[in-house]
Amino acid sequence: MRNIAAYIEELAPLYWAESWDNVGLQVGDPGAAVQRVLVALELTDPVLEEAESLGCDMVVVHHPPIFRPLKALRFDNRPARRLLRLIRGGIALYAAHTNLDQAAGMxxxxxxxxxxxxxxxxxxxxGEERYVKLVVFVPRGHEDAVRDALAGAGAGHIGNYSHCTFQAPGTGTFLPLEGTNPFIGQQGRLERVEELRLETIVPESAAAQAVQAMIAAHPYEEVAYDLYPLANPGKVRGxxxxxxxxxxxxxxxxxxxxxxxxxxxxxxxxxxxxxxxxxxxxxxxxxxxxxxxxxxxxxxxxxxxxxxxxxxxxxxxxxxxxxxxGHYNSEAGAIGSLAAYLRERLAADGHPVEVVESQAGRDPFRFV
Ligand SMILES: [Zn+2]
Known part of the structure; x- marks a missing residue:
């Protein structure tokens, strides 16, 4: 469940939601294993029955069922009864609402x-996702491994291009002090090393994971890198x-x-x-x-x-x-988009989870 929530939140971070909204995991254990997910616009009685009959252990909806203050959980109240049935059936409930409206492809x-x-x-x-410039100094021969690690962590993506970097050669110096275990050189001697200054950009939200991936791929014990804030316009969401x-x-x-x-x-x-x-x-x-x-x-x-x-x-x-x-028709198409996104992410990471698009959802309005 944690993985599925993380995939959705990577696409549509929770903080993108409006302040009045209520998004994220609403019912269930975040640590529980999931085998089958139902994606629907709304948690209605037919959608709940569909989830039960298909043996789903998680339902992902657009409109949050827990929205107005919930004051009682009674079986004689339909919305509350649906929540009780979810809990009894071990079915988790996740909502992606105004954050999903801003997400690409939704x-x-x-x-x-x-x-x-x-x-x-x-x-x-x-909102606007600003970029930061990440500069790292890499000994020659290790630049491709570091570049790959950065690209894999979301750095260096410009439009439809990945691995966008600039590199320039130069000389790095360092003096290993007592207690070090240097990759190059010896304790107490000033070393001069041919290094590359490798620079790229990374969205602010991905900067921490990019730095982590870069350090893991870098051969040095102490990696020299800089993060610069940029005044360039960022990626607009809304x-x-x-x-x-x-x-x-x-x-x-x-x-x-x-x-x-x-x-x-x-x-x-x-x-x-x-x-x-x-x-x-x-x-x-x-x-x-x-x-x-x-x-x-x-x-x-x-x-x-x-x-x-x-x-x-x-x-x-x-x-x-x-x-x-109509409200329903304007959003129903995104059920397929979200299900396809989840299938792709789960398959890429080798999780054998089935994602089903709800067929039980209906527009409450009819034309007569
Ligand atoms: Zn809506």
Whole structure:
């Protein structure tokens, strides 16, 4: 369970979640072994029955079942009964919510792809991952091992390139004092060694593990390295996405595309259906708070869920069209994305854990 939580938190760190949110492991023993995981949007009675009948020992959901203050655990209260059934069945429960919305390839990215966007960026920034420069001095011949260790720990990744470093030769000096066991040289004699200054960048959050991996791969007893803060812009994370379609489409065509992609018989549209749209913003879940950011960044349309009457009026006043695909439909696609991510990570580390996408989840809204 600890490994699965770590994979999810590497993708969507817990501190990314909004302050009102409640994410992470909600029920269960973090040290317990897991064989089968069910990934679902919501813990409903049918989803719980599915987990029980499939013999799952962990359920990963998007919406946290323990959210409002939990004041009693009674069998005559449905949400509480579900928690009791989880505990009795030895099934753990994990929630990844507003942190998952910001993660690459998850709710918002999946919705952006459904809208036909291939390139997009964050609509409303929530944070920025700064980089630090890591410089290490390595004796010649050991630079590749150190570079590999750094790359494996998340350093030196720029865009789609890994192992990005710069190296320059120079001379290192040291004098081994009493009690040392030097890799090169002798106690009490000044040594001059041909070394390489190897430099790279690493996200702040990965700096500690990169330093640890580098020291493990370095031949010296005392490794000389520096970490410099950088003023370069970091990697932005946040709410919603915005991008331009390759071809402008009418609002009605965009709505049709979303119906197909999200497999829903209907969506609600605000604005003239014949209006052409090119710049598309998306906000998975209840995204009405993204109406203003979308309009101010020049979006023609915002694709989201749970839009209320006055919010629709606001959008019209701002000249922003809306497609309300429904809260469920705007997020359901990410179940497959999260399950695929977990399968890949578990397989890469050789964990024989099965990850199942829930089939029992349903949009509570029906069209009649
Ligand atoms: Zn949601």
């Amino acid at each position: 709710t918002n990215d999946t919705l952006a792809a459904a809208a036909g966007l291939t390139e997009f960026e964050v609509l409303k920034q929530a 709410h919603g996405r915005i991008g331009r379609l390759a071809q402008p489409v009418s609002l009605a065509q965009l709505a049709e595309r979303l119906k197909q992609a999200l497999r829903t018989p209907a969506v609600r549209v605000v604005g003239d259906p014949e209006r052409m749209v090119t710049t598309v913003a998306v906000g998975a879940g209840a995204g009405a708070d993204l109406i203003r950011p979308a309009a101010s960044r020049g979006a023609d349309v915002l694709v989201t869920g749970d839009v209320k009457y006055h919010e629709a009026q606001d959008a019209l006043d701002l000249g922003l069209a809306l497609v309300d695909v």
